[in-house]
Amino acid sequence: MLVHASGAITGAIVEQALRKLRLRDLETLRILDKTRSFARTSEAVALSQPALSKWLRELESALGIALFERTTRRVAPTAYGEALLEFVGRVLAEMQNVGPTLEALRTGTGRPVSLGCLPNMAQLIVPGTLGRLVENGHSIRLNVQEGSFTSLLTQVERRELDVLVCHQNATVLSSGLEVVPLYRDEISVVCGPKHPLMRRKTVTWQDAAEFPWIxxxxxxxxxxxxxREFAEAGVAPPRVMLETLSKETSALIAQRLPCLYITSFKNWRLADRRGEKVHRLPLRITTIPEAVCAAFCKPAGFSVGAVIEAMKQIDFEVAGVSGYG
Structure with a gap:
């Protein structure tokens, strides 16, 4: 006896019944919905009408719901049937993409993995990730976007981005995303080569407030x-001459003017090794977590999983600070 809207339909019963379905069963359901005819469906799937009717009755009995209404004139899906057929259509559509997707992965022409990075993190992450992907035998392309944490996190939650690289803060940890630690880094205060503070061994937030900031x-x-750092030190915020997240722009201006700005230790180390004249002061942002992670929605597809694995294999020692190794 079938259970309708007034009865109890448990998720466990439905799940157990659906696990027994084969791809051929899903195709049969879709054809029956399209033709609304047992005769035409049985012909399309090379199954006799009695066998087709028996198969549908057994499926409905296992699910505990009626999927199709049958009369002498028509066959039409019930509300339950329409709901199931919607998922069937998605599954079959995804299955049709399997072959082209695997071929695209082989040739490197597949959809790129979209990677969201906080400003100036891409130069630390992307080169090593691409290098590891090549070493691991993957022809996967990356599409890199930089932006604010809030904007990028929202895009990953909506699956508009595949992976977010960010500081491992309470918000990302409570987001429901899968979080993989990558490396540690701290946010430091830096200045140009002629700044008066670079000659001091001790620098306070009061000292820093006396100069313009980027x-x-x-x-x-x-x-x-x-x-927050200025407030906790009991100091009024400094004069801001420019607002930007660009490390390159900040560094160029700091070469000319006695201003200050913040950047990560790893980015400062990279700049120092390239011969850029940027001085790191003994001040750091203590409320930004040092841990940097990759966050993504589960389950991760093959390409996203390969990118995550490549990130975990990066030798972050090249930037002067050890990772999680």
Whole structure:
């Protein structure tokens, strides 16, 4: 006896019944929905009408619901049937993409993995990731976007981005995303080669407030963290001459003007090794977690999984600070 809207339909019963379905069964359901005829469906799937009717009755009995209404004139899906057929259509559509997807992975012409990075993290992550992908035998392309934490996190949650590289803060840990630790880094205060503070062994936030700043845009996590450091030191926020998240722009301006800005230790180390004249002061942002992670929605597809694995294999020692190794 079938259970309808007034009865109890448990998820366990439905799940158990669906596990027994084969791809051929899903195709049969779709054809029956399309033709609305047992005669035409039985012909299309090379199955006799009695066998087709028996198969459908057994499926409905296992599920505990009626999938199709049968009369002498028509066959039409019930509300339950329409709901199931919607998922059947998705599954069959995805299955049709398996062959082209595997071939695209082999030739390197598949959809790129979209990677969201906080400003200036891409130069630490992308080269090593691409190198490891090649070493691992994967022809996977990356599409890299930089932006604010809030914007990028929302895009990953909506599956508009595949992976987010960010600081491992409470928000990302409570987001429901899968989180994989990558490396540790701290946010430091830096200046140009002629700044008066670079000659001092001890620098306070009061000292830093006496000079103009290139600061992250208002409302960003980095700007809030910077303001918090001044507030906790009992110092009024400094004069901001420019708001930007660009390390390159900040560094160029700091070569000419006695200003300050923040950047990660790893980025400072890379700049120092390239011969850029940027001096690191003994001040750091303490409220930004040092842990940097990759966050993504589960389950991860093959390409996303390969990119995550490549990130975990990066030798972050090249940037001067050990990872999780």
């Amino acid at each position: 600061a992250p845009p208002s409302g960003t996590a980095f700007r809030n963290a910077l303001n």
